[in-house]
Amino acid sequence: MLPNYADGDRVVVARMPAMLDDPSHGDTVIARVQGEIVIKRIMGLPGELIEIEDGVLCRGGIPVDDPIPNSFRRMRDMDPIQLGQDEYFLLGDHRRVSIDSREFGPVSRVDILGRVVMRFSGEEEAAAAAVTR
Numbered sequence: 001m002l003p004n005y006a007d008g009d010r011v012v013v014a015r016m017p018a019m020l021d022d023p024s025h026g027d028t029v030i031a032r033v034q035g036e037i038v039i040k041r042i043m044g045l046p047g048e049l050i051e052i053e054d055g056v057l058c059r060g061g062i063p064v065d066d067p068i069p070n071s072f073r074r075m076r077d078m079d080p081i082q083l084g085q086d087e088y089f090l091l092g093d094h095r096r097v098s099i100d101s102r103e104f105g106p107v108s109r110v111d112i113l114g115r116v117v118m119r120f121s122g123e124e125e126a127a128a129a130a131v132t133r
Helices: 124-133
Strands: 010-015 028-033 036-044 049-053 056-059 078-083 088-093 111-120
Touching: 010 036, 036 056
Parallel strands: none
Antiparallel strands: 010 111, 028 036, 028 111, 036 088, 049 056, 049 078
16 A cells, blocks of 8 residues: 555554445545455445546546555556445555455445554654653
């Protein structure tokens, strides 16, 4: 998930039982995919048509305003995918190399375990530990 998350970072996650708000565009979530836990960004919601055209993510044929820096954003094209009523399209922030919904397909709502609400970098954690010693 470079550039926003790096190895050694720790996150605080708000678990998402059925009674909490559904995830929305841009949320970083923890999900269960093929038996593994992954951290990815939600880029497509149930019912949306998602495609990658000329390296740009589009929803319903409209390019998405993507906050990820260009050097991490460029992607290979992808045929349109129509998301079902319980499906989400997840992308990693390092779009050129991430294994995400382009590889493993849409993710069901029940497999989204929580929303990331805070991140601590490994460097911040080490600095805080040094201060408390």
